[in-house]
Amino acid sequence: MSLPAAFLAAAEQLIPRERRFDDPLSTLAFGTDASFYRLIPKLVVRVESEEEVVQLLKLAHAEQVPVTFRAAGTSLSGQAISDSVLIVLGDNWNGREIRQNGGQIRLQPGVIGAQANAWLAPYGRKIGPDPASINACKIGGIVANNASGMCCGTAQNTYHTLAGLRLVLADGTRLDSEDPASVAAFQTSHGTLLEQLAELGRTTRANSELATKIRHKYRLKNTTGLSLNALVDYDQPLDILTHLLVGSEGTLGFISAVTYDTVVDHPYKASALIVFTDVESCCNAVTVLKSQPVSAVELLDRRSLRSVENKAGMPAFVRELSEGACALLIESRAASDSLLQEQIGLIMTALTGFPVEKQVDFSTDPKVYNQLWAIRKDTFPAVGAVRQTGTTVIIEDVTFPVEHLAIGVNRLIALFDKHRYDEAILFGHALEGNLHFVFTQAFDTPEQIARYSAFMDDVAQLVAVEFGGSLKAEHGTGRNMAPFVELEWGSDAYQLMWQLKRLLDPRGILNPDVVLSEDPQVHLKNLKPLPAADEIVDKCIECGFCEPVCPSKGLTLSPRQRIVMWRDIQAKQRAGIDTTELERDYQYQGIDTCAATGLCAQRCPVGINTGELVKKLRAQHADQGKAAGWLGRHFHAALQGARFTLHVANGARLMLGAPRLAKVSAALSKASQQRIPQWNAAMPQPERAIRFSVPVEDQRPRVVYLAACVSRVMGPAAGDREQQSLLGKTQGLLEKAGYQVVFPDNLDNLCCGQPFASKGYNEQAENKRQELIGALLKASRGGLDPIYCDTSPCTLRLVQDLGEQRLDLYDPVRFIRTHLVDKLTFEPQEAPIAVHVTCSTQHLGESQALIDLARLCSKQVVVPEGIHCCGFAGDKGFTTPELNAHSLRTLKDAVQYCDEGISTSRTCEIGLSQHGGIDYHGLVYLVDRVTQPRV
Numbered sequence: 001m002s003l004p005a006a007f008l009a010a011a012e013q014l015i016p017r018e019r020r021f022d023d024p025l026s027t028l029a030f031g032t033d034a035s036f037y038r039l040i041p042k043l044v045v046r047v048e049s050e051e052e053v054v055q056l057l058k059l060a061h062a063e064q065v066p067v068t069f070r071a072a073g074t075s076l077s078g079q080a081i082s083d084s085v086l087i088v089l090g091d092n093w094n095g096r097e098i099r100q101n102g103g104q105i106r107l108q109p110g111v112i113g114a115q116a117n118a119w120l121a122p123y124g125r126k127i128g129p130d131p132a133s134i135n136a137c138k139i140g141g142i143v144a145n146n147a148s149g150m151c152c153g154t155a156q157n158t159y160h161t162l163a164g165l166r167l168v169l170a171d172g173t174r175l176d177s178e179d180p181a182s183v184a185a186f187q188t189s190h191g192t193l194l195e196q197l198a199e200l201g202r203t204t205r206a207n208s209e210l211a212t213k214i215r216h217k218y219r220l221k222n223t224t225g226l227s228l229n230a231l232v233d234y235d236q237p238l239d240i241l242t243h244l245l246v247g248s249e250g251t252l253g254f255i256s257a258v259t260y261d262t263v264v265d266h267p268y269k270a271s272a273l274i275v276f277t278d279v280e281s282c283c284n285a286v287t288v289l290k291s292q293p294v295s296a297v298e299l300l301d302r303r304s305l306r307s308v309e310n311k312a313g314m315p316a317f318v319r320e321l322s323e324g325a326c327a328l329l330i331e332s333r334a335a336s337d338s339l340l341q342e343q344i345g346l347i348m349t350a351l352t353g354f355p356v357e358k359q360v361d362f363s364t365d366p367k368v369y370n371q372l373w374a375i376r377k378d379t380f381p382a383v384g385a386v387r388q389t390g391t392t393v394i395i396e397d398v399t400f401p402v403e404h405l406a407i408g409v410n411r412l413i414a415l416f417d418k419h420r421y422d423e424a425i426l427f428g429h430a431l432e433g434n435l436h437f438v439f440t441q442a443f444d445t446p447e448q449i450a451r452y453s454a455f456m457d458d459v460a461q462l463v464a465v466e467f468g469g470s471l472k473a474e475h476g477t478g479r480n481m482a483p484f485v486e487l488e489w490g491s492d493a494y495q496l497m498w499q500l501k502r503l504l505d506p507r508g509i510l511n512p513d514v515v516l517s518e519d520p521q522v523h524l525k526n527l528k529p530l531p532a533a534d535e536i537v538d539k540c541i542e543c544g545f546c547e548p549v550c551p552s553k554g555l556t557l558s559p560r561q562r563i564v565m566w567r568d569i570q571a572k573q574r575a576g577i578d579t580t581e582l583e584r585d586y587q588y589q590g591i592d593t594c595a596a597t598g599l600c601a602q603r604c605p606v607g608i609n610t611g612e613l614v615k616k617l618r619a620q621h622a623d624q625g626k627a628a629g630w631l632g633r634h635f636h637a638a639l640q641g642a643r644f645t646l647h648v649a650n651g652a653r654l655m656l657g658a659p660r661l662a663k664v665s666a667a668l669s670k671a672s673q674q675r676i677p678q679w680n681a682a683m684p685q686p687e688r689a690i691r692f693s694v695p696v697e698d699q700r701p702r703v704v705y706l707a708a709c710v711s712r713v714m715g716p717a718a719g720d721r722e723q724q725s726l727l728g729k730t731q732g733l734l735e736k737a738g739y740q741v742v743f744p745d746n747l748d749n750l751c752c753g754q755p756f757a758s759k760g761y762n763e764q765a766e767n768k769r770q771e772l773i774g775a776l777l778k779a780s781r782g783g784l785d786p787i788y789c790d791t792s793p794c795t796l797r798l799v800q801d802l803g804e805q806r807l808d809l810y811d812p813v814r815f816i817r818t819h820l821v822d823k824l825t826f827e828p829q830e831a832p833i834a835v836h837v838t839c840s841t842q843h844l845g846e847s848q849a850l851i852d853l854a855r856l857c858s859k860q861v862v863v864p865e866g867i868h869c870c871g872f873a874g875d876k877g878f879t880t881p882e883l884n885a886h887s888l889r890t891l892k893d894a895v896q897y898c899d900e901g902i903s904t905s906r907t908c909e910i911g912l913s914q915h916g917g918i919d920y921h922g923l924v925y926l927v928d929r930v931t932q933p934r935v
Contacts, residue, residue, distance in 0.1 A: 077478025
């Protein structure tokens, strides 16, 4: 069924075309979240203001059009998808207000959870919820799902730390619980609604059996159904309403801001791994630990330990554990080290007498406890990485009363065996009796769906009926558990939930079939296919963890969406469906606008680098192999050509003036479909070719200086106050520190191969890389001398897969911190500095080191929030400038008070200077300016 014409016409007037999506590629891309369900929306709308949400809801209410709200799409139970209208948060939902010296924080729904904690860190505070997806999920989803996590428990979730809420109801009415004028207006317009909520609260509290059941259910971790505890915990209708919205999964209203009472983030912590001989001992130990000073207790059954036992860094004993072994990962936190040690003593005393098979004692060493937590965090992706192509990974989430945890664990394991889920693993937040179990499932045949259905029926009976637990502890009801809400809660509570739904959403337009559904089979419908696409990405579980670091997200596609679309294209082709139009759209959306820097792999639970798929697809269309080979053999000619082009551009600037040249070049670039790069004021002047001097023999230590091809071609911009070349500045700094600087032979013909690799010419790229490695081996006397590469992307390409070749190769950050810091005296400047950590610097593991070096050089250092990749991506800043502009759209505001910016990639600095409004230089400029030789 299509959307009503009146709704579409009004939506077109309200939302600009560039923020409305109804084409097949976009709707499928947005119709995917982290769950194993898929619905294709008829219309996707990216909203940028509360007013737009209000007007859309008024329209939807009038025309009875179902709508679903979407934040990050990391939900696991099918609550962020729609076959009608999907309303997605745009850029302008990142507001925050810190109050009471960090005691409270007001947040808009587009803020990523980890970013909120970063803002609170200087105050020693954090928000209470700590979901595993906190680096990707957004506040809107955290509130709407009442998300919790490893340390959150039940006391620190959103419901219990809520200080205020701003919301929009289904009819478009706004309410801000912290604004007296808004409250007064709402009481006038919706007094009847408030009275009905108050009456429901009174009758629920008066029903002692129901009220007792509700209190019992929320003594446990529980996100099954609506938050009925609001009716027994509060008597004021406003409090009831705001707390009902928590955990409502977008079925009762839109959350446009939330105020949290924050919690203490203790700075001292220690972790231990205790492996017990059997499940019973392990679970009995959990009961004892409930009264001890622990902040987290994670249970891992033998299967989950086995899934990660061969991972790098795992303790060797994990492979040798007995079949019945069951482990607890325990963390304790405190305000001081002495208190922490006292707490550790209490915990270990409490565990005396339990049979322990192996243990890693409590450690405060970050390396040790990070390794221990890696065991826990790697379990879910470990299953995802080994699953059969075409199957999906399902992570279920139940709670047993903690006193029944042992029998619950054993009964779940028995169900795995009964239904032949041999790969299933079990782990969870043991203090709360909250267990996650992960298994793989195909939905290709009726038999497979029937198997899953029978398994879920058994799980529901075991958890909800036999043990009075909750079928969804923290992942939200969604579609996944909607058919089982009445089974878990009973008829009275279930009908009460429907009363609340119809009271707040009388036309049923908000996220239908989520939380409450009249379809008993809804959990078995609209199951997501995960067809084979390419071995590079076939392990993708579509969780969305990659999306926050992708520069093209919001412009075109994110890594998750690139994979979704390529899967769909491949499946359609196998089915004989014409994909010409889809592939044409994918060329720009998926391939041309991908920076291919691989930051997505760092966030991906199964390590997928979507950029590798894009490079592979580019290679399939790389049909200029002979020309690429010629350029590789005559690279000096290519550099001469690039210098000549920059000479022409600089001459045009001198003749026409910068404003006119910018206008003319923009027109030329558009007419040539961006084959001719667009000139801007940050464009470099041509760099003169290096004139080498023969090395002299002296007592100074030698360093081989590898000047990247961009450094050899691109000088400073005409308007840059720094007019010395990177080559000259670097050589001067190295000599200041007492080094003799030598260059490889035939440097102007050398290249790491990156320009060829990014275009898909892999053979030519590797030829150039090997040629350069050979020259560096010779220049460094067989690897005896260190090699300084002035551009981090080139360094990264060279250090990958070096094999037996001995090269002591450094990027600027690592060389300065390891070889120059102790040879120079630093006098930090007062002027503030902006730092851009390039993608390659992140891959090289030097991010924090770059920031630390900047802090040695300046008393004020700014690292702009939310910019993980500049999107210049080699030459993408020239050929696809909109990618660079989109990625850096927030840069100018972030660095407006800075004197200059620093980075470690010349091409990145072009885009950063253009969009930041300040000059960006290589790190060496700053280091040279504030240092003197150490006497």
